[in-house]
Every structure is written in structure tokens, then in C-alpha cells.
Amino acid sequence: MPLPPIVVMGVSGCGKSRVGRDLAARLGVTFLEGDVLHPPENVARMAAGIPLTDADRQGWLEAIAGALAQAAGCGEGIVVSCSALRRPYRDLLRAAAPATRFVHLTGSRALLIDRMAAREGHFMPISLLDSQLATLEPPGADEQPIVQNIEQSPAAILDATVEALGIIK
Template sequence: MTQDALQTKGRPGPARPAARPLTILVMGVSGCGKSSVGAALALALDLPFLEGDALHPPENIARMAAGIALTDADRRGWLDSIADRLDQARRAGAGLIVACSALKRRYRDRLRAAAPDLRLLYLAGSPDLIRARLAGRTGHFMPPGLLDSQFAALEPPTPDEHPLMADIARPVAEIVVGAASLWRPAAG
């Protein structure tokens, strides 16, 4: 994907100083490809990858598996766990790529409090495309029936958050090449 195939909202923000670790949040509703894009981007940028779903407490997973949408209170501890991992990476001077829905602005603000230089890669797609992806997905605790609740909760990033938006109709490899070309540290 060329850089022009990705969209930035607002100004792209200042270039990342070489001394600061690169932290990226790959966000969007369930089924948009956060895990696939995040893992591939981590490989492309030689950074560790954190699957945010792995930090859900068993109670959250059970609720979602039962078709019950999580509340803000349900998500609080989970977001705190992700923020703790971002803070640990920042304190260690290490970069990190995290896949996390981060559907609401206040969730992203919580994560940014732990990693002030957090970059956003927002994976956007139509409900029909995502619904089709979820229908074909196996082995995941999030049932397709909760997609509507995800879209209802979604507060897309605003220009002041300087998100990079990628259309999920594009292949994962194109999204990754485009994002990596923008965020790869400069040589030398």
C-alpha cells in the first residue's frame, strides 16, 4: 500500500524523535483485523506485539461468549492492564504494538496516559464486510451477534488524535507496508 492509500485525520503530527520508543495502538471493532495487522506490523517494525484480548479477565470472556456486551465498568480493569503494559514498555525504553478495540475516546485517553506518544492505526470497514468476516471466524470468544454493540459504542478517532486510518477492504500486507513506511525509524 502506498502512503496515499492510508488516510490521516488532521495533521499527521510531528515526526517521532529517534530516542523515543514507538508505541502503536491498532484499534477498531471486533473482526476488523486488529490481530492480523498488529502482528504483521510488529514484524515489519521489529517490535513486540501485545494481543489485548489476552488480558481480558475470564469474567469478560465469559460474558462476551454468552453474547453479553461489555460495559465501561467491565472494560476498566482490562484497559488498566493494557495501560500497565504500555507503561512498562515506556519505562523500559521499548516500543510496543497493541491490538485493542479502544472503541471510545476515553479508553484511548486512558491508554495515552500510560504512553503519551501512542500512535493510532484505526482499522475501518463497513458493517457488512466485518459481519462477513466474523461469520467465517472460528475459535474466537466474540460472537458475531455482538458486532452491532461494538459499532454502537464506537467513537472513531478525531483529528486531534492524529489517527492513521486504513480501509480493511485492502489486504493486510498493503495496510502494514503503508503504516510501516510512515512509522519506520529513520536509518542512521
């Protein structure tokens, strides 16, 4: 049975890229860094400390949905990092690839700030974290998310996620 498309989601600083990259490597599938699909205008807005609107995110989410649909259509596994902060965003992604599973990385605001402060060269300023936290609609139980607390080590998050997916790797 092919792997479902997997989206590693959460607010900035939660470790989506690291967990996503490690998960894809463990599963032997493609990893797509969702941030690379943002148009330059979105990156410029965020770098300037301006929160994105739903309209700003629409094209970006559609590009991610397209990548998920293409992988699912070919029976190829894929792991994508994408904030997927609101239910309608996740619904759009699931509409393109209905079997998509979401791995929601959660953590305290203080830990997220610490992680963001330690990053080098990332366009997302700490000043936008509160906007993301306010926008976040955690996945409901009906979405069957795999929720992981980022206070765990990356290895523990990876092992627990693979176990929750029911994959032996």
C-alpha cells in the first residue's frame, strides 16, 4: 500500500522542516520544503513583519496541493512542510489529495521564540509568531492528526510519528 501524502504542520519555529526532512529520509520519499513555493511577494511581506492574509496564502496553498496531488496520483510518497494553520487550508490540501495525513508540531510560545531566535537566515521574524498563534486552528479529532510536542527530541518525534502512521521503518 502506498504511503499517504504527509504534511508536517505548525507555526513558525516548531521544526516543520527538520521533522519533515528527517521523516522523508526515514520513509525513503521526497521532501518538499513548502516555503520554497511562496511567491517572492509573500516572502517580502513576512520578512517585513507583515502577516499574510488568506488571499496571500491562496496561490501558495494551491501549489502545495498540486504537489500533493501529483505525488498521490503517481503513487509516490511525499512529505511537505506547510504551516496549514487553518482548517480551510487543510481542507484545500485534502481536496487535492484526500489521503493526506497531518503531523501537527506543537510547543509553548517561549520555546518557539527561543527556536526562532536561534535560527539564522530565515525570513520569518519573531514578531509574526503571535499572528500565527492567533491564526492557528489546531486540527480537530475528525482530521486524525498526529500531534507531537516539540519538547521531545527530534528522534523521539520521528519515531512516534512513524509509529502513529503504522509504518515500520
